[in-house]
Amino acid sequence: MTARTAPVELPLQAVTPGRAFGIYIHVPFCATRCGYCDFNTYTPAELSGANPDGWLEALRVELALAAARLDSPPSVDTVFVGGGTPSLLGAAGLTAVLDAVRTHFTLAADAEVTTESNPESTSPDMFAGLRAAGFTRVSLGMQSAAPHVLAALDRVHSPGRALAAAREARAAGFDHVNLDLIYGTPGETDDDLLRSVDVVLEAGVDHVSGYALVVEDGTALARRVRRGEIAMPDNDVLAQRYELLDTRLRAAGLDWYEVSNWSRPGGECRHNIGYWNGGQWWGAGPGAHGYVGATRWWNVKHPSTYAHLLSDGSLPVADFEELDQxxxxxxxxxxxxxxxxxxxxxxxxxxxxxxxxxxxxxxxxxxxxxxxxxxxxxxxxxxxxxxxxxx
CATH class of the missing domain: 1.10.10.920 (Arc Repressor Mutant, subunit A)
Known part of the structure; x- marks a missing residue:
């Protein structure tokens, strides 16, 4: 579908009764770009004058417009701050994000509030600040414990930092901590993956996400594959690695509840379950997707365009579609x-x-x-x- 010229008038319907309602907030900032990533993210050199402070002001406007557009905004069951690298905002910035949500929406008494984090941009003080602000869950991008695998993915954190960050989050009072793994990276061995899983288990987290490496068009990884520098992930190897991951996690008491997600009892991510079970959500931030009633929409991608539209009082919608039966x-x-x-x-x-x-x-x-x-x-x-x- 070809995107129309913004601003786009969004024909929202009321939230479908009886379904979970969440808010997703996209933080588009990263310190560096990982070679496999095709998410809507920007490094400082790519921002053309946009900055986190301007993004936060625009986000506040979007949330105000969102609440005004929804007919009797429902109680919010889950909030998920993703990216990008939300932890670059620090505890103060993420607290301001959650305060902006609370200003315009009512959170359920048992709301799940999650932020993604890069281990390198976290600290004990940051986790303590997030917990005090009302965050209940942290998801940390680990990917692997093997240095050569991290190097192939262009990840900048040291192999041991994810373990330390997970422990710091738990010490700060987070009962729900997730570590992300990627398997199937060229150069990874079975032992590399099993050692990574052992580190996850040593961290004592209650949730693990495991994703097969996908070579996305337009990424640095795709260019390296095209030049013949590294091989495409092999499907048979990916299947074998999935089975290794699943076997090791289940033996340790983390069972699968979705194909790519394992948890201890009660550790499931409620926000993602909302996506999978037909819940509704407002997606705020550059490039964020939302889904209310039968309408799905997606925001303009660049932070500068996003902020410009909101400064004119328009929702930053790039386009939308109505889902038929x-x-x-x-x-x-x-x-x-x-x-x-x-x-x-x-x-x-x-x-x-x-x-x-x-x-x-x-x-x-x-x-x-x-x-x-x-x-x-x-x-x-x-x-x-x-x-x-x-x-």
Missing amino acids: VAAHTEEVMLRVRMRDGLPLALLSGAERRRAEAVIADGLVTRDADRLILTDRGRLLADAVVRTLLD
Whole structure:
């Protein structure tokens, strides 16, 4: 879809009753750009005069406009500050972000409030400040404990810093701490991954996210692959690494609750569960995506354009789409089948239930009462399961 010239009038509907409602806030700043990353982020040299203070002022305006546009804004179940590198804002900056949300929205008494962080831009004092401000969860980008793997990914933190940061967060009172891993990086071995998992377990966190390396077009990693400097990740190796990761984590008491996420009981990320289970959310910040009613929209990407539109009193929307029943159904099947809770059979048409028999026969899913649940092998082929059910 070709983006229209902003500002764009957003035809929002009321939030669908009975569904979780969250707020996602995108912090577009990074100290350096990792070679594999295609997120909407900017280093200081790329900002053209934009800065965190101007971004925060614009964010306050967007949140005010958001609350005004929603018909009876619902209580906020989850807040997720992502990026980029939110921890570059420090405890004071992230506290100001959460204060801006509270100014215009009511947080539920048990709201989950998460921020992503780069281990290198955290400290014990920062975690203490976040906890005092009301943050309840921290997600740390670890990726690997192997120095040569971090170097291949252009990560700047030292191998031991993620472990130290996780311990500091727990010491500050965070019960919920996540460490992210990436597996399948060229040059990584099975032992590299297993050592990384051992570091995660040593940190005592209650949640782990594990993602296969994807070579995204336009990234430095993609250019290195194109030049023949490194090889594309091998699908068979990725599957093997996933199985190693899963086996080691489950043996230590962290079970999968979504294909790429493991937790101890009660450690699941409620904000992400909202995405997967059809929740609604307002996405604020440059490039952020939101979804309310049947409307999905995405903001303009550059922080300067974002701030300029808001200074004129316009929502910074680049474009939007209205999901019809077919598109909404496709997404619901695609997302809910990835969950440990499984895909309710009641969501499927008669034809889709008949096609489900094929993936059951292939050993990719099992039927548990009124739900379809991926088998261990099915988790490796979740996309194929979705295609079979919907085609």
